[in-house]
Amino acid sequence: MGLETAIKMTGIVKKFPGVIANDHVNLDINFGEVHALLGENGAGKSTLSNILTGLYRPDDGSVEIAGTKVEFNSPRDALNAGIGMVHQHFRLVSTFTVAENVVLGESDSSLFMDQKAVAARVKELSDRYGLAVDPSARIWQLSVGEQQRVEILKVLYRGARVLILDEPTAVLTPIETTELFKTLRAMVAEGRTVIFISHKLDEVMAVSDRVTVLRGGRNVGTVNTRESSTRDLASLMVGRSVEFTRVQREVPAEARSIILNVTDISARDDRGGIALQSVSLTVGRGEIVGIAGVAGNGQRELAEVISGMRAMTSGSISVQGEKVQSGKARSAIAKGIAHVPEDRLHTGLASSHSVEDNLALKNYRTMSRFRILKRKSIRAQSTDLIERYDIKTPGSQTPVRLLSGGNVQKVLLAREFSALPKVLIAASPTRGLDVGAIETVRERLVQAADNGVGVLLISEDLDEIMSLADRILVMYEGRIVDEVPAEGADRERIGLTMGGIKL
Amino acid sequence: MKSPIRLERRLEQPKWLNWAIPLISLVAALILGAIVLLATGKNPWDVYFRIFERGFAGTRALSGSLKTATPLAFTGLCAAVAFRMGLINIGGEGQLYMGAVGAAGVGIALDGQPTGVVVVAMCLAGMLCGALYAAIVGVLRAKFNTNEIITSLMLNYIASIFLSYLIYNSTSYWRDPVSKNFPAGKPIADRAEWNFFEFAGIKIPLAFFIAIIAAVAVSVLYKRTRFGFEVGVIADSPKAARYAGIRTSSTIILVLALSGALAGLGGAADVGNFRQLLDGKGLQMSGYGYTGIVVAALARLNPITTVVVAVLIGGLTNAGFALQGPDFPSGLVGTLQGLILFTAVAGEILIKYRIKANRRVTTAVAA
Numbered sequence: 112m113g114l115e116t117a118i119k120m121t122g123i124v125k126k127f128p129g130v131i132a133n134d135h136v137n138l139d140i141n142f143g144e145v146h147a148l149l150g151e152n153g154a155g156k157s158t159l160s161n162i163l164t165g166l167y168r169p170d171d172g173s174v175e176i177a178g179t180k181v182e183f184n185s186p187r188d189a190l191n192a193g194i195g196m197v198h199q200h201f202r203l204v205s206t207f208t209v210a211e212n213v214v215l216g217e218s219d220s221s222l223f224m225d226q227k228a229v230a231a232r233v234k235e236l237s238d239r240y241g242l243a244v245d246p247s248a249r250i251w252q253l254s255v256g257e258q259q260r261v262e263i264l265k266v267l268y269r270g271a272r273v274l275i276l277d278e279p280t281a282v283l284t285p286i287e288t289t290e291l292f293k294t295l296r297a298m299v300a301e302g303r304t305v306i307f308i309s310h311k312l313d314e315v316m317a318v319s320d321r322v323t324v325l326r327g328g329r330n331v332g333t334v335n336t337r338e339s340s341t342r343d344l345a346s347l348m349v350g351r352s353v354e355f356t357r358v359q360r361e362v363p364a365e366a367r368s369i370i371l372n373v374t375d376i377s378a379r380d381d382r383g384g385i386a387l388q389s390v391s392l393t394v395g396r397g398e399i400v401g402i403a404g405v406a407g408n409g410q411r412e413l414a415e416v417i418s419g420m421r422a423m424t425s426g427s428i429s430v431q432g433e434k435v436q437s438g439k440a441r442s443a444i445a446k447g448i449a450h451v452p453e454d455r456l457h458t459g460l461a462s463s464h465s466v467e468d469n470l471a472l473k474n475y476r477t478m479s480r481f482r483i484l485k486r487k488s489i490r491a492q493s494t495d496l497i498e499r500y501d502i503k504t505p506g507s508q509t510p511v512r513l514l515s516g517g518n519v520q521k522v523l524l525a526r527e528f529s530a531l532p533k534v535l536i537a538a539s540p541t542r543g544l545d546v547g548a549i550e551t552v553r554e555r556l557v558q559a560a561d562n563g564v565g566v567l568l569i570s571e572d573l574d575e576i577m578s579l580a581d582r583i584l585v586m587y588e589g590r591i592v593d594e595v596p597a598e599g600a601d602r603e604r605i606g607l608t609m610g611g612i613k614l
Numbered sequence: 615m616k617s618p619i620r621l622e623r624r625l626e627q628p629k630w631l632n633w634a635i636p637l638i639s640l641v642a643a644l645i646l647g648a649i650v651l652l653a654t655g656k657n658p659w660d661v662y663f664r665i666f667e668r669g670f671a672g673t674r675a676l677s678g679s680l681k682t683a684t685p686l687a688f689t690g691l692c693a694a695v696a697f698r699m700g701l702i703n704i705g706g707e708g709q710l711y712m713g714a715v716g717a718a719g720v721g722i723a724l725d726g727q728p729t730g731v732v733v734v735a736m737c738l739a740g741m742l743c744g745a746l747y748a749a750i751v752g753v754l755r756a757k758f759n760t761n762e763i764i765t766s767l768m769l770n771y772i773a774s775i776f777l778s779y780l781i782y783n784s785t786s787y788w789r790d791p792v793s794k795n796f797p798a799g800k801p802i803a804d805r806a807e808w809n810f811f812e813f814a815g816i817k818i819p820l821a822f823f824i825a826i827i828a829a830v831a832v833s834v835l836y837k838r839t840r841f842g843f844e845v846g847v848i849a850d851s852p853k854a855a856r857y858a859g860i861r862t863s864s865t866i867i868l869v870l871a872l873s874g875a876l877a878g879l880g881g882a883a884d885v886g887n888f889r890q891l892l893d894g895k896g897l898q899m900s901g902y903g904y905t906g907i908v909v910a911a912l913a914r915l916n917p918i919t920t921v922v923v924a925v926l927i928g929g930l931t932n933a934g935f936a937l938q939g940p941d942f943p944s945g946l947v948g949t950l951q952g953l954i955l956f957t958a959v960a961g962e963i964l965i966k967y968r969i970k971a972n973r974r975v976t977t978a979v980a981a
Binding site: 419475 | 838843
């Protein structure tokens with residue numbers, strides 16, 4: 112293995128309003144190694160790689176490449192220094208050919224490109240690294256795996272010595288993943304460096320030489336892969352939080368009676384890929400069921416299917432024995448399913464509309480006569496809810512987008528809770544809120560459960576799930592892979608299953 | 615390298631801006647116009663006075679302006695109704711043609727029926743044809759997510775060719791059989807002619823009243839009804855609409871059909887109230903559908919304001935016709951009208967955004 116230091120990042124600090132994404136992170140990467148960056152969502156992996164590729168400027172700290180201090184102002188600077196990134200979402204022009212995409216954005220590209228020369232060079236690179244792809248094929252004709260190869264070729268063509276791959280396997284089939292790993296090994300064998308960003312433990316174990324684990328914006332350790340195990344990595348990744356406390360709550364005896372019954376549901380994501388594969392779960396009266404998992408493993412789709420926003424391809428959902436129609440939000444609402452979506456401002460609320468309109472977003476149909484809205488009733492409902500849920504707003508007519516994050520969430524909760532639901536789906540209900548607002552939201556959730564509502568809490572924040580839920584389900588790649596009672600749950604085990612390790 | 619100024623979105627739009635900005639825009643247009651007029655050796659004061667005189671002063675001027683304004687009010691409403699939901703229907707032109715075709719057909723066919731019956735039937739036929747024509751755009755958008763700007767524009771050309779075919783290239787029901795050498799539309803029945811009402815010497819077409827009723831109806835529909843609420847939510851966030859269980863597809867089709875119905879009603883008005891026949895060339899040259907988009911934009915998509923703006927634009931157009939002459943080229947008239955629209959649209963930006971100076975930020979950049 113090469114031992115020369117390729118990249119040395121020291122004391123990197125990057126702050127965004129309200130969060131410290133990178134808090135004095137150090138990172139050393141050698142030439143000729145596959146270095147994995149492991150961490151949960153929000154651990155600071157993306158921010159760090161964006162600093163390395165010149166998209167962000169660090170607030171503090173320094174970056175050295177092969178011993179020379181550098182400051183990047185743009186991705187072009189980084190590319191000139193030999194650092195290239197393969198993004199999770201491809202940046203390809205679908206009507207162009209592979210060769211055209213590879214040279215696109217070249218600073219010295221002349222008006223007419225030398226098709227033959229480019230194709231020859233692309234061919235040579237793809238042969239050398241096993242990146243089989245036809246230079247004259249058009250992007251839209253290629254599979255996702257082939258498109259990724261084009262992205263890699265693009266970076267190689269520009270002479271990058273360091274390649275950063277952001278969650279490259281998220282879109283690949285297992286066979287394609289094996290192929291990719293071969294390519295990565297071939298590249299490091301030639302002295303190039305690969306930074307492999309992932310949260311999948313077994314892949315990190317399979318492909319990397321060393322692993323740096325990030326948690327909460329800090330570097331919690333760099334280890335040699337060979338001297339480590341998935342178990343070690345999992346515990347580094349999720350950490351052992353000492354301060355979290357479980358909410359002590361009497362689970363009502365009636366929790367045994369099932370209120371939400373989800374049986375064998377499957378669904379597709381927006382791009383037509385498989386998002387959910389025969390997911391079954393139940394929620395009892397007054398029970399809080401937590402869904403843990405790294406984002407993008409089907410949680411959003413699960414919430415959308417149950418709340419009727421997304422059609423399921425198979426399976427069934429019922430509330431107290433009554434079937435909910437697939438893909439019919441109105442049916443879900445009528446059966447008593449409330450939904451606090453992840454994207455509050457654009458899904459849960461119509462953000463340019465007033466507070467009172469948003470509070471009536473689901474029951475405006477009942478507040479009308481002969482299809483004419485009863486403005487007075489809408490206003491009265493709003494005045495009442497603003498007071499009961501302590502929403503801080505200049506008035507009933509203020510657009511919700513002008514409210515603070517905590518108050519936006521209060522508007523949503525006020526509407527969903529006041530409908531007296533039987534089931535509540537809450538997706539990342541405290542994300543982005545300040546401490547005070549987080550407390551309020553959690554209290555409301557517990558209160559709802561105490562009143563007999565069956566709560567399905569979907570969150571990436573494991574602490575939140577462990578402190579609120581009665582039972583924890585773990586999701587990975589569209590399946591429920593584990594189920595544990597929250598009382599005395601083993602963090603390490605949850606961390607492992609979240610990372611795709613089968614127990 | 616940075617531009618010295620930048621636009622910043624206003625979080626709140628102060629109420630006074632709503633009337634101050636249009637006023638400032640108008641004054642700016644007059645000043646810019648004065649510069650152009652001085653440069654061409656005209657007396658701006660004199661020209662402006664003539665525009666006002668010919669467009670808005672006196673009963674004859676106002677009667678003429680209202681006549682021009684009426685179709686614009688309908689096409690303006692057509693654009694406003696769709697734009698409010700974020701559907702850029704620029705097919706008002708074609709939908710108006712189709713409305714005119716339908717209304718003219720009914721007007722010819724119902725020879726001998728009482729006026730009231732014919733007028734109502736022509737209105738209904740115009741609305742139906744316009745609505746169906748626009749519904750094509752709606753269905754394509756709702757079912758296949760086709761860009762409505764392109765489809766509605768393309769359908770304008772088809773409607774235009776269809777119109778020419780009916781009058782010039784065939785011996786259709788709409789063509790006057792006695793017009794062998796100079797093809798023209800067949801006149802509708804005498805009793806099918808729509809009335810004018812006189813108030814203080816100003817002749818107000820029946821269709822103008824219908825436009826006002828339509829504007830009020832649209833206003834009530836959008837402000838007070840469940841349907842209007844749903845349209846607003848879809849415009850704001852289609853995802854939120856889906857979340858609330860609003861049927862987005864059918865609403866898209868309905869809104870476009872309504873939009874087309876309004877343009878179609880404009881077409882019926884053109885036949886019934888003004889030309890009394892299907893006048894292919896006349897309609898094609900007027901460009902009511904496209905001007906209607908400008909009218910709706912200037913009225914900030916408010917239906918009632920749309921009618922008011924239609925009268926202003928109608929007056930301006932009429933004054934333009936009057937001004938034209940050997941000493942006053944039509945290009946200059948167009949320039950003056952263009953300046954008013956230009957400053958009005960520029961002013962629109964100032965209602966939504968504020969201008970901020972970009973202070974030079976010095977950053978240490980190491981190579």
